[in-house]
Amino acid sequence: MYPQPKLLSAEPKLAEWTTHVKRSVLRDMIAVVSKPGILSFAGGLPAPDLFPCDSFSDAVAHVMSSDALALQYRPPYEPLKAQIVELMRMRGVECSTRQIFITTGAQQALAVLAQMLLDPHGTVAAERIVYTGLQQAVAPMSPRFLSIETDLQSGMDVDQLRRALAGGERPAFLYTVPEAHNPLGVSLSPAKRHQLIAVAREYGLPIIEDDPYGLLSYDGAAPDALRSLDETFVFYLGSFSKIIAPALRVGWIVAPEAMVPKLTVVKEAADLETSALMQRAISAWLAAGHLAPHLALLRREYGARRDAMLAALRRHFPANATWTEPEAGMFVWVELPQAFDTGALFERALAEEQVAFIPGHAFAVGGQGARNCLRLNFSNATVDQINHGIERLGRVIG
């Protein structure tokens, strides 16, 4: 009935942008160092021994036995939104449930906002050393990056951003992690937070404020989130991944209220909706009063691990190395003298001392730069492991 098919193509043709898609360097490295016997400061993982397994398991069981529709397709869970409004007060933010938009983790929030704000081949403003998930989220739009430098004491160079905007740059948005930057570990100074909001308002620049670590602060409360200063241009991203557990896959946006109807449609296209079961389980867990003592536990434990790492760095790293002293989050950023190549050091540290970290270039836009830098994670290692691991790493650096 039909002629013999002539195969025009041996496999499906892909969209143009995917020709630039590379495997995630970070994921590959983390896979390499996840083998038994490796002491790894590479990942960005919360400590699983601190997960509230029992109380969260109780919350899931309670929801499944009491709400027959918890497994159904459901609209976003309003009681959880109200609880997030309460939680945002801890970040200095006053908002309403109409501004809370629930997502399947903060990465989805980022991907959905990138789709909503960025035209193909548009411009994204971001720090030159940046969370790799930002680069992945915007890749389908093949953007150009407007790269901003970061001061390791006070955070992003807001003046550089202002000069670029004054010079005619019109990025679709600025992405930033003001509190305990990943990978740099620095927090944006309160003065610069005010300056940044003034710049955003002057130029109508949307800011995506990614704040996974704002509640994990170790020297008292972190400075108020950028969102506390502006509700028109700031899209605040929050997540339960680091304060409860990643496998819940629930995050949120505190969005400008006018944006919520479009966000709803864009998010629905991405995955219909975020698990009704997980939204209800988190709500039940919060309602049972578990958050405050759990945050206290995390701050105490992670704070001790940070202190141990900073002390070990002082003991074991050369005098001409410098590092950030994070007030929150999970990461310390180390700068070695310019002659060092941390890509080569990564291989030697693995081979000679079975210790792992992430070389700085993995976080550089375009993969260039920061060749003398490295990121160390302190949340997922015990104080003992930190002491021994940093000593071993110090030996490799020499």
Add this chain to the structure above:
Amino acid sequence: MYPQPKLLSAEPKLAEWTTHVKRSVLRDMIAVVSKPGILSFAGGLPAPDLFPCDSFSDAVAHVMSSDALALQYRPPYEPLKAQIVELMRMRGVECSTRQIFITTGAQQALAVLAQMLLDPHGTVAAERIVYTGLQQAVAPMSPRFLSIETDLQSGMDVDQLRRALAGGERPAFLYTVPEAHNPLGVSLSPAKRHQLIAVAREYGLPIIEDDPYGLLSYDGAAPDALRSLDETFVFYLGSFSKIIAPALRVGWIVAPEAMVPKLTVVKEAADLETSALMQRAISAWLAAGHLAPHLALLRREYGARRDAMLAALRRHFPANATWTEPEAGMFVWVELPQAFDTGALFERALAEEQVAFIPGHAFAVGGQGARNCLRLNFSNATVDQINHGIERLGRVIG
């Protein structure tokens, strides 16, 4: 220090494609008809009274008490992939775990494939009456649609597709629901399945085979999935939403193996990963042998509801109305004589008889066409509700 900001823009500027984003007609209608007292055949919901709440709750509790890392960031769960390989045999498909790609529901699979296969302003081939989630998933790429007609007895007009391709059309992919089409309820005939695969191979046309209902067949096993006939061009989408429950938010792609590395990167950008907890809970539930008896229950119950709806349509709908007789899935598609406007009928049915359905135009590409048609859901109503509801709807039609 800074001059008074001059506000250039009162709110964030959005990407161009979002100016065409409309609220989902379907979601709005479903919200309207979700009020108490409305007998609704509008939604596309599985029956919550049939969810395996107890056994799934046990599976979650088992995982949380036995696997401390179930709440952590984790790679895709290999045992679940192996179980999906087994499950695919029920759809006539032989595949390997290296071809199984786990997603956050089948909608995410669709969104990720749209990003991976479709360039901005590219062409999408799809039936003219189509699942609304397809239109949403491709919207960010502002595509043009190549619309294919559907025969209500045998499914898509494969000859029309072939002629379009022979005439020079080069769509990025074809989207189709071969088994129990949503909204049409028709299944693609076995002969046309072979013809469609021949066309795909001849022109190198990727096919996205969306198969949420393939295991919900009521007259014996459904015909083998398209993926059983080709593993190079067919991306098969499966989902646990209709065979276990939607709130798990777990689906999968059986992908051409060469595509998996890029899919990994694109999916990671979308939401990092699918819940490690849910993957393990589903795996535990499957391992406990719950699927076979649960599928038998769903087939018996939904089959009875389908039979009741078809019988009620024969009793209460006018002789010049026609409808599909689905062998699987959740929907019957009704064509009334051309003079009918089911948009107006929707309002009258709600007001006069408190019965709801979805007017056909909600599924038409561009919102045009099918004005004399309507979609009826039979999975989420009891036999009694179906009998009374179709009688009441018949009265409105007159």
